[in-house]
Amino acid sequence: MPRLETHSVLCIRREGGVAHFPGLASPRRIHCGQCSDAQRQWLQDLLERAAQCPDTEGGADRRRLFIEIEEGESATGTLPVWSLSLDEAQAPEGLVALWRHGEWQV
Amino acid sequence: MGSLHCRSCRYGFMPPYVLERVAVQGSERLRNVARHTLTTDQTFRTQRGPQQVVEPLTAPLPRATPGQPARYIHSAEHRQELPGRLIRKEGEEASNDPAVDEAYRWLGATYRFFWEVFERDAIDGRGMPLIGTVHYGQDYDNAFWNGAQMVFGDGDGELFNRFTASLDVVAHELAHGVTEREAGLVYAYQSGALNESFSDVFGSLVRQHYLNRTAMQADWLIGAELLTDQVNGRAMRSLADPGTAYDDPVLGRDPQPGHMHDYVETQADNGGVHINSGIPNHAFYLVAMALGGYAWRAPGHIWYDTLRDPRLAADCDFATFAWLTEDNADRRFGRQSREVVAIREAWRAVGVTS
Ligand SMILES: [Zn+2]
Numbered sequence: 001m002p003r004l005e006t007h008s009v010l011c012i013r014r015e016g017g018v019a020h021f022p023g024l025a026s027p028r029r030i031h032c033g034q035c036s037d038a039q040r041q042w043l044q045d046l047l048e049r050a051a052q053c054p055d056t057e058g059g060a061d062r063r064r065l066f067i068e069i070e071e072g073e074s075a076t077g078t079l080p081v082w083s084l085s086l087d088e089a090q091a092p093e094g095l096v097a098l099w100r101h102g103e104w105q106v
Numbered sequence: 107m108g109s110l111h112c113r114s115c116r117y118g119f120m121p122p123y124v125l126e127r128v129a130v131q132g133s134e135r136l137r138n139v140a141r142h143t144l145t146t147d148q149t150f151r152t153q154r155g156p157q158q159v160v161e162p163l164t165a166p167l168p169r170a171t172p173g174q175p176a177r178y179i180h181s182a183e184h185r186q187e188l189p190g191r192l193i194r195k196e197g198e199e200a201s202n203d204p205a206v207d208e209a210y211r212w213l214g215a216t217y218r219f220f221w222e223v224f225e226r227d228a229i230d231g232r233g234m235p236l237i238g239t240v241h242y243g244q245d246y247d248n249a250f251w252n253g254a255q256m257v258f259g260d261g262d263g264e265l266f267n268r269f270t271a272s273l274d275v276v277a278h279e280l281a282h283g284v285t286e287r288e289a290g291l292v293y294a295y296q297s298g299a300l301n302e303s304f305s306d307v308f309g310s311l312v313r314q315h316y317l318n319r320t321a322m323q324a325d326w327l328i329g330a331e332l333l334t335d336q337v338n339g340r341a342m343r344s345l346a347d348p349g350t351a352y353d354d355p356v357l358g359r360d361p362q363p364g365h366m367h368d369y370v371e372t373q374a375d376n377g378g379v380h381i382n383s384g385i386p387n388h389a390f391y392l393v394a395m396a397l398g399g400y401a402w403r404a405p406g407h408i409w410y411d412t413l414r415d416p417r418l419a420a421d422c423d424f425a426t427f428a429w430l431t432e433d434n435a436d437r438r439f440g441r442q443s444r445e446v447v448a449i450r451e452a453w454r455a456v457g458v459t460s
Contacts, residue, residue: 017248018275019329019342020380023358058253060282060293060301089186 001051002069002082004044006033009070011080012099014088018061028099042094047084049092056087063088065095172227175217176235179209182242182257189255190239205240205270209258212276213238219277219312220284223402224410229283236280240270249275251282264336265356271331275342277312278305278328289418296423298379303386307409310345311402321394321401327351345391348384364388366424366457385456386424392452397445404445408435428453 004010013027032040050067065088068080088096175196181203182190194201194210201207213236220226228234237255246259249269256279258269269275282305285291291301306328314324328351329342339352339360348362362384363369369385372378390409394401411434412418418430432449439445453459 015374016376018250018269018278018380020361020375020378021357022361023354023356025358025374056252058286059251060286060305061248061250061279062252063248063250 001047002071004032004040004047004069005071006040007071008032010043010047011068011070012095013066014063014099015066016061016063016088046092046094046098050086050095051084053086053090053092056090065091065099067095172233173221175214175228176233177210177213177217178235178237179206179213180237180239181206182239184241184244184260186243188239188242188252188257189237190241203240205258205260205268208268208270209238209240209256209276212270212273213256213280215273215316216277216280216312219308219315219402223311223315223406226284229280230287234283238276240268249279251279251286253286256280256283261332261334263334265334266332267334269332272329273316274306274309274313274327275329275332278309281305281308284308285413288413289422290420291418291422292420293376293379295377295379296382297419297421298376299382300386300422300424300427302379302383303390304409304413306343306345306383306387307390307406311406314400315402320399321391321405322398324401326391343380343384343387345387348388362387364456385458386427389428389452389456389458392455393445393448396448396451404435404439408438408445408449411438424458428458 002008010030010032011027012030013025015025030043032043035043047067047069050065056062065086067084067086069082070079071081177194177196178189178192179194179201180188180190181193182188193203193206200210217228217236220228228236238258239255240258240260242257242259245262247262247266247269249256249258251257256276258276258279259266260268282301285301285304289301289304291297291304293301309328310324310326313319314321317324326346327341327344330340332342333339333352337352337357338354339357341351343360343362344351348364349360349368351360351362353359361370361381363382364384365388366385370378370381372381375381390401390405393408394405397404408431412427412430415430415434418427422430428449432446432453435443435445435449450459
């Protein structure tokens, strides 16, 4: 996993569930350049925990979280350099809170 | 430390539905949430480790006698551990917890539908216990089937009510178990949309059967009870008129197509499984309306025959599925039957066949 730098952008989306609501599907973006060092480290730790989560198979109407680290802003936008998809039920607690309420834990 | 200091960052990150709801409705509760989130210094909370993968329940729960469900309703007590604490099992009196008692009641109605209409004994046809968990998570806006049991959140109270409130949603989840056992339709793209459509069709039929409504009398909605009165919408989906169930500043607009012209090519939502299911949903509705009477009779039987047809491949697409429904109608009712004609016309009307 790449290290989050001041030029990194963290993008989190949630998909799935018993219906697809377009209004709830838009990604949340965190610009690391606007975070403190402690916040960036907290995010890094959160991503490392997320990457170690077991995934689940089967079922229907489950929700999933999609995480991307984007780097470098150009005329064509940002480029994902790393991505992860995981079952919401397996995700570290802080990740869902971050997506849902914008809550920080530092 | 604490809340974010830069405005663009924190506002850019707040879920748009929270901010919009605050702006549009001025809800006191959400205003408090927003204030808390944006201004309060948060202490570092201890993290829970990743949760265990849910193991399918293999516990030796008593099997149902044919014609009798075996229901086990648990409470997750607002955590995300399954199945949670057992609150009410088959034959026990009401618990006085509305979510528990709704799950119990609606799983019973769904069991009765499959038994009385198709002589099917539960999810696996062999009396598999019906395991449900309510009060899953905090303000959890979803219901799902995890491969072994059904799970229902309480909703956040602002956008969604508790997910046991709708009989058709409870039946939708149970039907995922039936589809998984019978056809194993891959949960992506067109086969995934067929998987979703089976759950909506059976979900709606269970409701029609429970209320004793004909095709003409039915509302053909999924999840009408789930949306709070703050949401501008009738339901989550409409089989009669896909794409018209809701149009809300927060939820957005119902994205379902009812015709192949409007088929949505997307990677999102497992390749649009809850989006493009509108097309086969609407085909079923058209068949039911053309034939009239109770939709669980001829139309329901043809769909159920097709679900059980060994030729229904796990990666089946819409066109193959359309042909299979017509062939199953032919087997049951004959080539010249009005059922075959209705099916052929319905698939043509939604643009799956020409
Ligand atoms: Zn579903």
